[in-house]
Amino acid sequence: xxxxxxxxxxxxxxxxxxxxxxxxxxxxxxxxxxxxxxxxxxxxxxxxxxxxxxxxxxxxxxxxxxxxxxxxxxxxxxxxxxxxxxxxxxxxxxxxxxxxxxxxxxxxxxxxxxxxxxxxxxxxxxxxxxxxxxxxxxxxxxxxxxxxxxxxxxxxxxxxxxxxxxxxxxxxxxxxxxxxxxxxxxxxxxxxxxxxxxxxxxxxxxxxxxxxxxxxxxxxxxxxxxxxxxxxxxxxxxxxxxxxxxxxxxxxxxxxxxxxxxxxxxxxxxxxxxxxxxxxxxxxxxxxxxxxxxxxxxxxxxxxxxxxxxxxxxxxxxxxxxxxxxxxxxxxxxxxxxxxxxxxxxxxxxxxxxxxxxxxxxxxxxxxxxxxxxxxxxxxxxxxxxxxxxxx
Amino acid sequence: xxxxxxxxxxxxxxxxxxxxxxxxxxxxxxxxxxxxxxxxxxxxxxxxxxxxxxxxxxxxxxxxxxxxxxxxxxxxxxxxxxxxxxxxxxxxxxxxxxxxxxxxxxxxxxxxxxxxxxxxxxxx
Numbered sequence: 484x485x486x487x488x489x490x491x492x493x494x495x496x497x498x499x500x501x502x503x504x505x506x507x508x509x510x511x512x513x514x515x516x517x518x519x520x521x522x523x524x525x526x527x528x529x530x531x532x533x534x535x536x537x538x539x540x541x542x543x544x545x546x547x548x549x550x551x552x553x554x555x556x557x558x559x560x561x562x563x564x565x566x567x568x569x570x571x572x573x574x575x576x577x578x579x580x581x582x583x584x585x586x587x588x589x590x591x592x593x594x595x596x597x598x599x600x601x602x603x604x605x606x607x608x609x610x611x612x613x614x615x616x617x618x619x620x621x622x623x624x625x626x627x628x629x630x631x632x633x634x635x636x637x638x639x640x641x642x643x644x645x646x647x648x649x650x651x652x653x654x655x656x657x658x659x660x661x662x663x664x665x666x667x668x669x670x671x672x673x674x675x676x677x678x679x680x681x682x683x684x685x686x687x688x689x690x691x692x693x694x695x696x697x698x699x700x701x702x703x704x705x706x707x708x709x710x711x712x713x714x715x716x717x718x719x720x721x722x723x724x725x726x727x728x729x730x731x732x733x734x735x736x737x738x739x740x741x742x743x744x745x746x747x748x749x750x751x752x753x754x755x756x757x758x759x760x761x762x763x764x765x766x767x768x769x770x771x772x773x774x775x776x777x778x779x780x781x782x783x784x785x786x787x788x789x790x791x792x793x794x795x796x797x798x799x800x801x802x803x804x805x806x807x808x809x810x811x812x813x814x815x816x817x818x819x820x821x822x823x824x825x826x827x828x829x830x831x832x833x834x835x836x837x838x839x840x841x842x843x844x845x846x847x848x849x850x851x852x853x854x855x856x857x858x859x860x861x862x863x864x865x866x867x868x869x870x871x872x873x874x875x
Numbered sequence: 876x877x878x879x880x881x882x883x884x885x886x887x888x889x890x891x892x893x894x895x896x897x898x899x900x901x902x903x904x905x906x907x908x909x910x911x912x913x914x915x916x917x918x919x920x921x922x923x924x925x926x927x928x929x930x931x932x933x934x935x936x937x938x939x940x941x942x943x944x945x946x947x948x949x950x951x952x953x954x955x956x957x958x959x960x961x962x963x964x965x966x967x968x969x970x971x972x973x974x975x976x977x978x979x980x981x982x983x984x985x986x987x988x989x990x991x992x993x994x995x996x997x998x999x
Contacts, residue, residue: 788909790933794877794885807933808909808977816909828906864891864937866913866929867906 486800487846491685491778491839492634492662493804498687498735501728505689508724516721517710526723533730540733541660541679542670543696549713550726553693554661557680558585558628560695560717561657564703565626565678566593569655573623575599577654579611579640580822581633586659587818590628599623608770609638609823617648626655631663635806635819635835636769637779639667646675655701661685661693665736666744666777677701683725687840688732692725743840747777750838750847754780757851762858768820768833778838781806783820783829786868787861792834795857801850806833828867877934878968884938889945892927899995901987903980910936910977912984914944918992923947923955928984935974939963939981952989958982 488496497505508529514522516530534545551557566576578590580602587602594600601619605611611629620627627649632639642658649656657678660669665686671679679696683689697703697716709718758780759765768781784792789805796803806817808831815821816830825833836850862868877885897915904910910932917925926948928940943963947955960982964970970979 786931788932788936791885791937794882794934798886827909831906831909864888864929865931866902866911867931 484800486802487842487849488802489836489838489842489846489850490802490804492835492837494684494690495687495839496841497684497689497728498732500735501688501731504731505724505728508727516723517712529727530721530723533727533733536730536734537681537694538696540664540669540737541681541696542672543679544699546714547671547696547699549695549697549716550721550729551693551695551717552691552722553684554583554659554680554682555585555693557682557693557695558583558657558659559589560703560706561678561680561697562586562589562593562626562628563706564716565655565657566598567704568702569625573621573625575601575621575624577601577603577616577619577624577627579603579605579629581605581609581611581635581638581819582628582630583634583659583661586628586630605638605822607824608774609633609636609768609819610770610774611640611645613641613644613648616645620648620652620654624652624654626657628657628659630659630661631669632660632667632776632779633769633819634662635817635833636781636823637662637776638769639663639774639776642676643674649677650675662776665733665740666747668740671696671698678703683729683732686732686736688729689725692722692729694729739840744777747838750842750844751775751777751780753844754836754838754847754850755782757847758782758854761851761855766825766829768823768825780836780838781833783825783833784858785829785832786865787832787858789816789831789833791861792832792857795861796850796854799853799857801853804835804837806835807831876971877938878970880942880966880968881934881938881970884941884967885934888928888937888941890927890941890948891929893929894925894927897988899988899990899992901984901989901991903983903987904932904936906931908977909933910980912936912940912980914940914981914984914988916988916992918952921951921953923950923952926985926988928981933974933978935970935978936980938967939970939979940984942967943981943985947985952993956986956989958985 516527683692764785789807820830894915898918899916930940
């Protein structure tokens, strides 16, 4: 059976060029970059090259890049590190209802421990209002955190506008750009971003590596203490092969973004249009056009449940994801869909396809051919579908 | 995550549908939590002659519904009332822990259908 991977927002395969480069740094150039000798120096040099490659993709200086273990750690370092360093400047924090749990749960922990937290709503397309951000700022606000693009529905947030307001008000601005890196242009300088979280494994790099951009002059406190690596902000021997792989992945992403996006936009819209046309009672979650990530498709298929859809798709070789409770590991469906005003019932039937580099038009055609059959089968089993049809 | 038996019952569910003019109907769960099961019964001489289900829910919800219809078809009402959610899960080779609470409702739906039948009998 041919397998079709449409879950690139969960993770991506490592680019062969990246993997090949990394392998050398596991078996051949294995020194500790902190060591003075040849073995160490050799790795240190490659590490600094990777720092340049990462910095270049987001318009930063290499010295502003702190390597971490991934997006989650970067988010936590940005949020907790800021709070620890600016404790005496205020207790108010601002974020949005659709952030990744790495951001939301870090803030909720702080809210339980003496901080004031404002969680801003989003509109039905999953986009936060710049005006709401502006109104929420208080004299004691120390940090605003807004994601660049949402991982579930692909909605792109007005980052540059919010950055301008944050800077004017002297409030630090953190952006979780894990989903947008390599897909949308990022320029930390013109967007007035102080802290930016990024991750390697979403852009065809290895897992277990990420980075936090910390604008020159911004003070944050470390969460991990030890050997003073990464400008003392992230102690611990660097994951050199991973970091070097991440650097290469950033370089490739920068080179390929424009051409790749052309293909992704085309396939994305073909999939969205096809699903809406071929399956009745389907709702697109999130915005259209350039307000949406080029690789994200998210639909709610009424009267069926998301996990059943995923299992059925998996059986024919198609990998996707869902915001239903059954796949979230909790009893509630996706907090993102609920924040967009979508009912529990409709959120349970949500299905996300996230496209990537190796997907072809044939893959999309296959999904468009098979998904309606799966929906028919599950709807025939659903007590909700019948009750609705009889009431019409 | 799921046992082979769960996947089998999910892929080829037994007794899907709705009995016309059923002797008993049981529905449990709600759309908000993501699982609804509806069981319809045909009862003759205290024996479940036919049973069908319709389920909105995850793989476990569909599989437990399917499994219980197989377990009680042809059984007396007393025997059917003794089948528990736990027994259904065991017959399927177990369920992931998180599913034991949210999606393991088939016995509840069956018992509701039997009670519906019995209450109708008492009225006659």
